[in-house]
Amino acid sequence: MAVQFGGYQNEIYLQGLGDKLPPFTTDPTRLEGLARETFDPGPFGYVVGGAGSGATVAANREAFDRWRIVPRMLTDATTRDLGATVLGQSMPAPVLLAPVGVQSIVHPDGELATARAAAALGITMVLSTASSHTIEEVAEANGDGPRWYQLYWPNDNDVTISILHRAKAAGFSALVVTLDTWTLAWRPNDLDQAYLPFIRGIGNAVPFSDPAFRALLAKSPEEDPTAAILQWIPMFTGTDKRWDQLPFLREHWDGPIVLKGIQHVDDARRASDAGMDGIVVSNHGGRQVDGAVAALDMLPEIAAAVGDRLDVLFDSGIRTGADVVKALALGAKAVLLGRPYVYGLGLGGEDGVRHVVRSVLADLDLTLGLSGNRTLADLSPDTLRRT
Numbered sequence: 001m002a003v004q005f006g007g008y009q010n011e012i013y014l015q016g017l018g019d020k021l022p023p024f025t026t027d028p029t030r031l032e033g034l035a036r037e038t039f040d041p042g043p044f045g046y047v048v049g050g051a052g053s054g055a056t057v058a059a060n061r062e063a064f065d066r067w068r069i070v071p072r073m074l075t076d077a078t079t080r081d082l083g084a085t086v087l088g089q090s091m092p093a094p095v096l097l098a099p100v101g102v103q104s105i106v107h108p109d110g111e112l113a114t115a116r117a118a119a120a121l122g123i124t125m126v127l128s129t130a131s132s133h134t135i136e137e138v139a140e141a142n143g144d145g146p147r148w149y150q151l152y153w154p155n156d157n158d159v160t161i162s163i164l165h166r167a168k169a170a171g172f173s174a175l176v177v178t179l180d181t182w183t184l185a186w187r188p189n190d191l192d193q194a195y196l197p198f199i200r201g202i203g204n205a206v207p208f209s210d211p212a213f214r215a216l217l218a219k220s221p222e223e224d225p226t227a228a229i230l231q232w233i234p235m236f237t238g239t240d241k242r243w244d245q246l247p248f249l250r251e252h253w254d255g256p257i258v259l260k261g262i263q264h265v266d267d268a269r270r271a272s273d274a275g276m277d278g279i280v281v282s283n284h285g286g287r288q289v290d291g292a293v294a295a296l297d298m299l300p301e302i303a304a305a306v307g308d309r310l311d312v313l314f315d316s317g318i319r320t321g322a323d324v325v326k327a328l329a330l331g332a333k334a335v336l337l338g339r340p341y342v343y344g345l346g347l348g349g350e351d352g353v354r355h356v357v358r359s360v361l362a363d364l365d366l367t368l369g370l371s372g373n374r375t376l377a378d379l380s381p382d383t384l385r386r387t
């Protein structure tokens with residue numbers, strides 16, 4: 001049975017009869033403003049921020065704005081099925097939670113809250129290598145929920161193997177390898193406040209918990225946390241990685257592998273030629289290359305080139321149900337939600353994440369139906385008009 005995500009609408013109206021309001025806004029585009037009022041300036045600047053002038057953060061949104069949905073009438077779309085199959089896994093909706101590091105900077109429960117919210121909805125979470133809680137703790141909080149692991153590919157092979165082992169043993173089913181963040185971009189929001197969470201020892205549990213990494217240190221992370229972090233940072237970003245090293249991951253990861261941060265069609269082809277199972281077309285939410293093309297603008301060409309050979313996922317700029325419709329119509333099988341759920345986490349912990357995700361999914365369900373589409377298979381470039 002398809003989950004009727006649009007039911008959140010009725011639930012909210014009916015709760016209103018008992019004078020109960022939703023925890024905060026149901027409009028994900030207003031979350032940034034709410035977060036600005038409530039988060040500490042360091043964490044807020046970090047989450048909202050982008051590379052350089054912010055041109056690519058803005059471009060990601062402008063790209064969505066150039067596409068409009070063309071609704072169809074009198075179709076059989078009264079009840080929808082948002083079900084999707086990604087990497088052979090069936091999902092109740094084509095939305096995953098993007099890997100976001102150091103979530104404890106916005107809420108003490110961090111990734112544990114995100115894991116619980118995702119599990120409650122049956123939505124797949126992607127856990128960052130830069131998680132504030134250990135791989136094992138997040139897996140426990142996620143319970144029977146579906147989960148993937150995002151790798152920042154360490155330069156040290158023993159550390160990589162250790163992390164992959166732990167993720168597999170903890171029930172993470174797919175590996176998402178992020179390629180676009182082998183160093184951090186020039187990020188004026190963070191630089192102006194001299195704020196970088198993990199260098200302050202906030203938020204990243206992996207360096208402190210991983211036995212293979214600990215074995216490399218002269219002093220334990222408990223004795224000298226700064227030295228541990230300073231050794232971790234250059235190692236875990238994968239500066240020495242090249243295309244010909246992908247077989248190493250195949251050797252040490254028994255499951256599907258997805259490359260995240262693909263923006264050029266030739267890189268998408270290389271991923272496919274390397275036997276990857278999927279890609280995430282993404283510019284990291286505009287946080288890495290200022291002036292980079294909007295991720296959505298590259299999606300149609302990439303989907304046309306490799307969409308029949310691997311699963312094309314998308315992120316960077318998804319805010320509303322309509323945005324999900326647009327990305328799917330342009331060739332994505334599923335999308336990753338980024339900043340909106342992080343704002344939800346900061347505003348309301350587990351319930352806040354749940355509220356944001358339910359809002360996006362309800363909006364998606366209703367927008368899909370009202371535009372005349374019953375399933376995701378009904379979406380195509382023909383659903384949209386470029387304006």
Ligand SMILES: Cc1cc2nc3c(=O)[nH]c(=O)nc-3n(C[C@H](O)[C@H](O)[C@H](O)COP(=O)(O)O)c2cc1C
Pocket residue numbers: 046047048060098099100101102128129130150178260282283284285286315316317318336337338339340342
């Ligand atoms: C605060 C923050 C931390 C992030 N940390 C990671 C990370 O650890 N690993 C990763 O692959 N992507 C990371 N990302 C990128 C997201 O996975 C995703 O690509 C991006 O948020 C999508 O853009 P959007 O938030 O504008 O939708 C981070 C993004 C933000 C906002």
Ligand SMILES: O=C(O)C(=O)c1ccccc1
Pocket residue numbers: 100101102130181198284287
């Ligand atoms: O800030 C980011 O975008 C990001 O990807 C990251 C990198 C290292 C640690 C935490 C998050």
